[in-house]
Each structure stands twice: as structure tokens, then as C-alpha cells.
Amino acid sequence: MEVVSSQTKESPRPLSGEAMDRVIEKKRPTWQWGGLAVIAIALIGVAYWLYDNLSGRTFSVQNSRVTIAPVTQGDFEDYIPIRGQVTPRKTVYLDVIEGGQVEQRLVDDGALVEAGDLLVILKNTAMQLDVTRNEAMVTEQLNNMRTIELRLEQNRLSHKRNLVEIDYQITRLGRLVERLANLDNAGVAAKSQLEDAQDELAYYRNRRDVTLESQATDMRLQETQLAFLQQAGTQLQDSLDLARRNLDALNVRAPVSGKLSGLDVEVGQSIQRGGRLGQIDDPTSFKLRVQADEYYLSRVDIGLPAHFDRNGARYDLSVSKIYPQVNNGQFELDLLFGGEEPDDIRRGQTIQATLTLGDPTPALLVPNGAFYQDTGGNWMFVVNDTNSEAVKRNVRLGRRNARYIEVLDGLEAGEEVITSPYSNFKEMDRLSLTAD
8 A cells, every 4th residue: 555645745935035026127218219209200201291292382371361253254355554644746846956055045934935936045156156267268169169160261262262263274275275276387386385385274274173172172171170160169058058057046946836845044054066945845736655564565556546534525545656665664655636635634644544455355254463473374373162272273364454364274264263462372382271
């Protein structure tokens, strides 16, 4: 039989203090937390970059700070408002030919003058001396021409006398030769007398030929020289007449009748050559001098109609002249009245008118606004159906008037767009429209 021990097997005893021990977790160093923060910020930046590139740059703006208008279908009236200044239709400027010193002023600025009225008297001593000197030179030249003409006439008469004498000698010697020849045949006259007479006759005949040739040559040269002298004399006389007219122009007279303006000269004042003393305006007929935006320069043409209303009446005008020079983004044009002019307009008065560029045509229209200056008509912010967001969209706009702009491409009727200025958010791709 197996004997079972009365002693039981004991469990192992715990070590001293074992029941009081616990596991202590290790803390992360501070530098590890800083690294995690940097990684988190980088992830946030990458997420923002992805959102910005995928969805576009967004800017929040209140609804009350923008103007939203619909795109409509209608007739585009091709006109522009213009602002013109009333100016005289005809103006004559008083510019002096030769300068001088003001000796007398006979009228006041603003006076009504008649053609031929003496306005200002100038004094120019140097010019007066030049005219006197030119008169002496012309007189001397004319006297020289008269002397040459007399000499030429005397030379012509001398040739004529020589021909008369030669013809007489030829006639006399011809008769003598004939008589001596008859006597020689009869055996009465000497042979030597006949030969001498024949030689002398031949001499005068040759002399006559030379004289005629000389006369023809002298006459041709004399006529050429005389024509040149006459032309030179005419030019000298014209020059003298011009100098006298310039001297007389020192007495400034009104070339036309009208209202004198701009006459601001005093006695003793020196006026330079070509200086302007003033101007004479037509007090009964006017025109409008208008400044328009350079955008319309290529579309404005001579004859385009314009009009304005005044005191319940309509007055028609038309473009008569275009000044293509552009200053500060504007150019000028003149408008003439097509019929009756208003009775109560005055020079310098400003009038608001309308210039028609073309006939009305059906078109897609968007209200004119300040956005055009920021975008040049190349893009606009289009509002969604819930008016909560506006997205940038490329468009193509055409003609403009004071109220509407013609839409050529990029928009449809019924859509809404922002027409207020884009200066604060023109770099954005979309706008988040929020309540006030």
C-alpha cells in the first residue's frame, strides 16, 4: 500500500514588497511634441494648398457690399452721353504779322466791332526804316532798268542807221558800176575805175550781211535781257508792296464783324512777331466742343447725329469735326446745330447731350457698372442660384452705353452677375456671399 504523506506541498511565497510594485509608463520628451506640432501644421498647410488649387481662392463678402444684376435680353441702344461746351461757330484770331510796341488801344475787350474797325496801333521803327531802305533800292533798280532799256533802244537805232547807210552805198555803187561797165565797153572809161567801184560794192554788200547778223544777235540778247529786267523789276515792286502792307498791318483792324474777346494789351507793351492780340467771335452762331472717352474714337464718324432737350424742345446736332489727339484718355469733337439754335445759350455754357452711334439691335444685355474698369470686360463674377456664391467666369463683352453693355459670349439670359467694383477681390476665383 502506498503511504500518503500527511504533509501537503506548499505554494511558493511572494518576495518581500512584491505586492506594492506597479508598472510606470515612460514620458515622451518635449522635442517629440514639438515635432508632432510641426507635422500637424504642415499637413494643415498642404490641405489648404490642395483646397486652394482645386477649388480656387475664395473671399467672403457681405451681400450688401456688392451689386447683383440679372442678364437680360433686349434692344441695345447704341448711344453715349456727352458733355459739351458752347463755343462760337466761327472764330477769327488777331495775330500780328510783324511785332511792335503798342502805341494806341482804341477798343475794349468784349466790344462788338465791325469789319475794318481800327483796334490797336503798333509802332515798329526798325520796320519803317527797312521799308524806306527798300523803297530807295527799288527806285534805284528801276532807274537802272530804264537806263538799260534806253541803251538797248539806242543800240537798235544805231544798227538801223548803219543799214540805211549801207543800203544807200550799195544802191549808189551799183549804179556807178553799171555806168562804168557801159563806158568800158565803149572804150571811154579806165579799167581801174570799174574795178575799184566793183570792189567797194562788194565790201558794202558783205558789210550789210554782217550788220544784219549783228542786229539779229543783238536783238535776241536784248529781248532776253529786257524780259529778265522786267521780271526783276516786277519782283522788286511786289516786295516793296508786301513791305508796305506789313507796315500798314501795324494798324490792326477787325477782319470781320463780331464780338471782340481776349484783347489784353496795354499802351507801351511789346508784341512779338506772330503774337496773338485776341479773337473775334460770331455772337449769333454756336457749336458744341465735346470730350468723349477714347474707347469710342474708332466708332465716331463725321455726320453722326446727336441731340439734347432744353426748355421742352429738342435740338438736333451732328458731328462736324473729330480731333484724333488723345489727352488723359479723352478726345475732342465738334458738333454743329442742324437747325434752329436755342436763344438762351451763351459761350462757355455746358450742355449735356446724347450722341447716337447706331440703330437699336437685339442683344443680350448686362447693366453697365464699375466692374468694367477692373476687368476690361474679359471676365465677371457669376452668382449661383442660391445667391450664396459667385464664381469667376471668362466673358466677351461688346458695345457699351450709359445703361447697358452688350454680351457677346460667356453669359446666358436669366443669370445674375456682380456689377459693382472688383477692386477688393479681383485676384479671387470665387466669392462667398454672406448675410449682413
